[in-house]
Amino acid sequence: MMEGLEASLDAAVRAGTPLLLASVGEIYAERSGILNLGVEGLMICGALTAFAVTYSTGNPWIGVFAAALVGGLLSLIHGLLSISLRANQVISGIALTMFGLGLSSFVGRKYIGIPINPIPKIKIGFLGDLPLIGKPFFQQDPLVYFSLILTFILWLILFHTRIGINIRSVGENPEAADAMGVNVYLTRYICVFLGGCLGGLGGAYLSIAYTPAWIERMTAGRGWIAVALAIFSLWDPLKAVIGSYLFGGIEAIQFRLQPLGIPASLLGMLPFLLTIAVLVIVSKEVMRKKIGAPSCLGIPYARGEK
Amino acid sequence: MEWTKCAAVxxxxxxxxxxxVYYSVPPRIVEVKVTPTPTIAGAPTPPKKxxxxxxxxxxxxxxxxxxxHDVGRKYVEKLFPWLETIYAESVSEADVERFLDRMVQEGCDVVFTTSFGFMDATIAAGEKYPDKLFFHCSGYKRSKNVGTYFAEFYQLYYLNGLMAGALTKTGKVGYVAAHPIPEVVRHINAFAIGVxxxxxxxxxxxxxxxxxxxxxxxxxxxxTLIAEGVDVLAFTEDSPTVVEVGEEYTKKNHTVYTFAHYSPxxxxxxxSCVSGQLVHWERIYEDIMAKIYSGVYNTTNLENVDYWWMLRQGAVELGCDFGVPINEKFIPLLKEKKVKDPVLGEINVYDLVNVRLKQMKEDVPTFDPFTGPIYDQEGVLRAKPGERLGHDELWTMNWFVQGIVGKIPAAT
Incomplete structure (x- = not known):
């Protein structure tokens, strides 16, 4: 029993890490008022970049860095369209997803069927021997640790610093933020860029740590789950940790439940059902105020216009 | 400033x-450039393209x-100077009709459709374009100008099963399967029979x-399977992931043997990788194209053209890499394990695999894994002693042989 729980938790962390990275990125973008539906495209480009760079340099860390950079740069396309040119964010985001999927399969042809050395797992001293939580949390690859530390830092910034207040106010009421002297455009650009970097990292985790190989469309819809997660976790990075591991766990545990006859398709729907449930709950005005949902999400800001 | 806004939008x-439009990968048609092959002076010019x-x-x-499939396409295009090919990838079932029309409009004389779900649309296209040829992969419907073809793996899965049975220490063998459809069920059964x-x-x-x-x-x-004590894994899925997982565990001194699927x-x-199944679609494409070119196949006689090619025709190959039927590392282990065969007597598994491989390559294969007696999980006799299951029974297989744990879920 204990062993099964440990293995399930381990699987949940593994499967949840790419979701966590991408969804924390999306939280930042959405907190600043920009809905980025291009996460799937950012992740797949990140996955390819990480794989290709790791393959040619032999150093996975350069690959990770490049993936973040490419994710960030690509998301700036969305930034340009939705922030400066005030385009419809939904369309621009979906275009980015399609662009990313197409670009990655076009560029990635020559990397198919090539093995690389994945990022090795590192056991953290005695913590790795702890029962139950040792294997899931302290015997993983460094990207898992990095994702947790980063999430915590980003949570601190978002809720306990001046910068965080600026970001949230830009997403909440850009006119007021502007009046207070916050540079709305710059803040949004930075958040979108950061979100893109994290999306790229999520993809990198897939292609060089989780299932180390390049295969077209290997993200298989995880970008959309990350978008759902940003809402599910009520735009809070810490809650996103729980949400990611929950969603990742659902994915992983289906193979343990299969012999019991629980249909996989039902479990596959669960993340989205849960997200819908959360959406219903937060649709109440009182709830929105309480959790501080970014009320100007998806609305372009035009300075000096009413 | 209204007009700038409008312009921007x-x-x-x-x-x-x-x-x-440009990058949406599903679906796009890619035109393939043909490099003209220099003809030898004096050689007769091919009559047509x-x-x-x-x-x-x-x-x-x-x-x-x-x-x-694409490897096969490229192969025949290179082989036959009179052949030009185009392809469309990531075509969904809903879209295939449009693509069939498009291919015909682009001047294709023959169109190959390579998914089971394309079956009805391909038959319909055959009726719509009676002067064109169509070949559908993995289906069972044919007409006067629509033929079918398939490269079948079950013999290889059986051979993989023999090796898996020799290598497992725990007696638990795992199989990661894509969809519960007859093809996959057949492969799991063949694998289980071998094990x-x-x-x-x-x-x-x-x-x-x-x-x-x-x-x-x-x-x-x-x-999950490894956590449950499985130490050999075979699979049907389009990525090398299972082999990678096996390798990871093996490197950590937890030996997990794996069998490759479809690609080297x-x-x-x-x-970790012991052997596997490899395909040579080019054998089938070569045969079909040559017969179209020479006029053997035309728009009136495809009704009974059904390629069901296996080891004998060279459409499939045993191995985890081309030319590597069995990873050398594991040959000694396979030789150690001996079994008693009613016909062959005591024989080690390595030799057994080779004997079976030879038998199945013969013009009239003297061995087939689906030879009775075969009982399903419920104990129902599915093949009488000595009886071989035929093409149709294999094609619609929806039951598991004994030894497989769990039921076949309803297909999605």
């Missing part, structure tokens, strides 16, 4: 639409099904992905 819409279209269900960048021939007490555990194409799911399925995967698991 127009430009954005144009850019987005442009990008979306043939243009062949290929409609793929997946991206040619998977590491399995569509990739292998149990060498290790009668072994159990075969199956996990379903309900996807042809999701490496992360494949990893979790493999990890030895390089993903040098110390």
């Amino acid at each position: 127009a430009i954005i819409v144009a850019i987005i639409t442009g990008l979306a 043939i243009k062949a279209g290929f409609i793929y269900v997946g991206p040619i960048g998977d590491y399995g099904w569509t990739h292998a 149990k021939e060498v290790r009668p007490d072994a159990k075969i555990y199956v996990r379903w992905l309900f996807s042809w194409y999701d490496p992360a799911k494949a990893r979790e399925a493999a990890e 995967m030895l390089k993903f698991g040098k110390s």
Whole structure:
């Protein structure tokens, strides 16, 4: 029993890490008022970049860095369209997803069927021997640790610093933020860029740590789950940790439940059902105020216009 | 400033639409340039050209099904100077009709459709374009100008099963399967029959992905099986993930043997990958194209043209890499394990695999894994002693042989 729980938790962390990275990125973008539906495209480009760079340099860390950079740069396309040119964010985001999927399969042809050395797992001293939580949390690859530390830092910034207040106010009421002297455009650009970097990292985790190989469309819809997660976790990075591991766990545990006859398709729907449930709950005005949902999400800001 | 706004919006819409249309991978038609082959002076010039279209269900960048078909397409295009090919990838079932029309409009004389789900649309296209030829892969419907073809793996899965039975220590063998369809069920059964021939007490555990194409799911399925004590893994799925997981565990001194599927995967698991199944669609494409060119196949006689090619015709190959039927590392282990065969007497598994391989390559194969007596999980006799299951029974197989744990879920 204990062993099964440990293995399930381990699987949940593994499967949840790419979701966590991408969804924390999306939280930042959405907190600043920009809905980025291009996460799937950012992740797949990140996955390819990480794989290709790791393959040619032999150093996975350069690959990770490049993936973040490419994710960030690509998301700036969305930034340009939705922030400066005030385009419809939904369309621009979906275009980015399609662009990313197409670009990655076009560029990635020559990397198919090539093995690389994945990022090795590192056991953290005695913590790795702890029962139950040792294997899931302290015997993983460094990207898992990095994702947790980063999430915590980003949570601190978002809720306990001046910068965080600026970001949230830009997403909440850009006119007021502007009046207070916050540079709305710059803040949004930075958040979108950061979100893109994290999306790229999520993809990198897939292609060089989780299932180390390049295969077209290997993200298989995880970008959309990350978008759902940003809402599910009520735009809070810490809650996103729980949400990611929950969603990742659902994915992983289906193979343990299969012999019991629980249909996989039902479990596959669960993340989205849960997200819908959360959406219903937060649709109440009182709830929105309480959790501080970014009320100007998806609305372009035009300075000096009413 | 209203007009600038309008202009900006127009430009954005144009850019987005442009990008979306240009890059939306599903689906696009790619024109393939043909490099003219220099003809030898004096050689007779070919009387005609043939243009062949290929409609793929997946991206040619998977590491399995569509990739292998595309290798076949490129091979025949290079082989026959009179052949020109075009292809469309990532075509969904809903879209295939449009692509069939398009291929015909582009001047294709023959169109190959490579997914089971394309069956009805291909038959319909045959009626719509009676002067064109169509070949549908993996289906069972034919007409006067629509033929079918398939490269079948079950003999190889059986051979993999023999090796798996010899290698397993725990007596638990795992199988990561894509979808519960007859093809996959048949392969699991063939694998199980092989396993149990060498290790009668072994159990075969199956996990379903309900996807042809999701490496992360494949990893979790493999990890789950290993956690349950499985030490040999075979699979049907379009990525090398299962082999990678096996390699990872083996490197950590937890030996997990794996069998590759569809593409050469030895390089993903040098110390885990034992053997596998490889395909040579080019054999089938070569035969079909040559027969079209020479006029053997025309728009009136495809009703009974059904390629069901296996080892004998060279459409499939045993191995985890081309020319490597069995990873050398494991040959001594396979030689150690001896079994008693009613006909062959005491024989080691390595020799047994080779004997069976030879038998199945003969013009009239003297061995077939689906030879009775075969009982299903409920104990129903599915093949009487000595009886071989025929094409139709294999084609519609929806039952598991004994030794497999768990039921076949309802197909999705």
